[in-house]
Amino acid sequence: MSRVPESIVFRNARIIDGTADRPRNGVDVLIADGRIRDLSDGFIKTKADLEIDLTGKFLLPGLIDCHVHVVATTVRLAENALFSDSLVTAKAIGILGGMIRRGFTTVRDCGGADYGLQQAVELGLIKGPRLVISGKALSQTGGHSDFRGRYDTRPSEWFGNRLGALGYAVDGVENLRLAVRKQLKAGAQFIKLMGNGGVASPTDPVEFLGYSRDELKTAVEEAKMAKTYVAAHLYTAESIKRAVECGVRCIEHATLTDGAAASLIQQANGVAVPTLIIFESLKKRGKELGFPKEAMAKIDDVRLSGPSALETLKRAGVPMGFGTDLLGETHQYQSEEFILRHQVLPAHEVIRSATVDAATVLGMEGLIGCIKPGAFADLIVMDTNPLNDISAMTGQGRHMPMIIKEGIIHKNKLK
Numbered sequence: 466m467s468r469v470p471e472s473i474v475f476r477n478a479r480i481i482d483g484t485a486d487r488p489r490n491g492v493d494v495l496i497a498d499g500r501i502r503d504l505s506d507g508f509i510k511t512k513a514d515l516e517i518d519l520t521g522k523f524l525l526p527g528l529i530d531c532h533v534h535v536v537a538t539t540v541r542l543a544e545n546a547l548f549s550d551s552l553v554t555a556k557a558i559g560i561l562g563g564m565i566r567r568g569f570t571t572v573r574d575c576g577g578a579d580y581g582l583q584q585a586v587e588l589g590l591i592k593g594p595r596l597v598i599s600g601k602a603l604s605q606t607g608g609h610s611d612f613r614g615r616y617d618t619r620p621s622e623w624f625g626n627r628l629g630a631l632g633y634a635v636d637g638v639e640n641l642r643l644a645v646r647k648q649l650k651a652g653a654q655f656i657k658l659m660g661n662g663g664v665a666s667p668t669d670p671v672e673f674l675g676y677s678r679d680e681l682k683t684a685v686e687e688a689k690m691a692k693t694y695v696a697a698h699l700y701t702a703e704s705i706k707r708a709v710e711c712g713v714r715c716i717e718h719a720t721l722t723d724g725a726a727a728s729l730i731q732q733a734n735g736v737a738v739p740t741l742i743i744f745e746s747l748k749k750r751g752k753e754l755g756f757p758k759e760a761m762a763k764i765d766d767v768r769l770s771g772p773s774a775l776e777t778l779k780r781a782g783v784p785m786g787f788g789t790d791l792l793g794e795t796h797q798y799q800s801e802e803f804i805l806r807h808q809v810l811p812a813h814e815v816i817r818s819a820t821v822d823a824a825t826v827l828g829m830e831g832l833i834g835c836i837k838p839g840a841f842a843d844l845i846v847m848d849t850n851p852l853n854d855i856s857a858m859t860g861q862g863r864h865m866p867m868i869i870k871e872g873i874i875h876k877n878k879l880k
């Protein structure tokens with residue numbers, strides 16, 4: 466993993482970025498010093514360190530997953546929160562490595578990862594995708610960040626300092642204000658709240674609402690002051706409407722949305738990040754992996770409506786980012802999300818959710834998710850056209866002979 470060669474020119478690439486239903490053929494792309502420098506339908510005259518002929522191959526922007534938890538090293542989240550930070554870090558290294566092998570060069574962590582992990586990736590100490598982090602996800606007592614069981618009365622703030630905790634509970638306007646400020650101080654690039662009940666947590670049925678309107682508005686105010694936004698875990702139409710009215714920009718999951726809630730997201734210039742694969746993989750493997758019984762019982766509440774929610778959001782014109790939300794042993798299924806979405810969306814739209822639209826979700830338009838001069842040189846070469854066969858995205862990078870992040874070659878099986 467070194468920045469040698471410093472410049473590469475790709476010849477005769479067939480570019481797929483999700484904005485069209487067929488590749489743009491015969492393109493030359495020049496990258497240098499970690500960025501894309503030039504792109505041309507004609508011949509780029511250059512003395513690059515390396516020249517790669519991509520005749521017959523496909524060039525895509527590095528993929529973006531807008532909803533991950535890289536410190537979720539097991540599906541048993543209450544137990545995960547008690548693991549030592551060193552064990553969590555060691556296991557997260559494997560999770561991050563798997564992600565970049567699948568072609569993901571940026572992931573947005575929606576609860577758990579800290580600034581230290583982000584720095585370790587940036588410094589090249591951990592091989593993995595660029596991390597965009599929220600710090601700890603915040604919920605009310607008994608909400609989706611509260612993994613204390615019925616009889617557990619330990620203070621929740623204690624979990625705020627555990628690397629393995631995806632979040633913790635904090636209540637009341639002023640306490641939440643302070644907690645948001647603490648996340649921002651610690652390096653959070655956006656704020657993650659739990660505005661609805663959840664599957665993996667022990668005491669909150671899916672239909673429960675999370676946080677009062679005043680609390681939601683306070684978090685939004687603080688995020689805006691820091692020039693960022695709030696993303697909230699939300700399933701039901703009721704919870705989505707309430708959150709959007711309070712200024713929440715990014716709707717995570719949105720599985721039980723209706724048309725009216727979807728329109729409201731669109732009118733507020735909001736975005737959504739559906740996550741289908743987590744529910745499918747927990748349904749299939751949760752019991753064997755020790756996913757708690759009370760949580761298993763909630764999976765179908767959100768799993769069955771996943772595909773129709775995609776259709777509802779599309780009809781309303783809501784930009785959708787690619788998200789997976791996988792935990793522990795299920796991370797290997799990350800790219801299966803492409804297959805699930807393709808049940809109801811055309812292949813290029815599914816790819817766009819992991820490129821251009823994901824960049825919109827992250828507020829990084831023009832920097833990631835596209836092949837344009839000025840963008841990071843995050844690129845994957847594919848030997849199969851995923852527009853014709855979306856399953857080429859799966860197989861742990863089997864159809865991706867080359868993966869580059871910020872100009873650094875992470876994999877090269879060309880030749």
Ligand SMILES: [Zn+2]
Nearest residue numbers: 532534575790
């Ligand atoms: Zn999540």
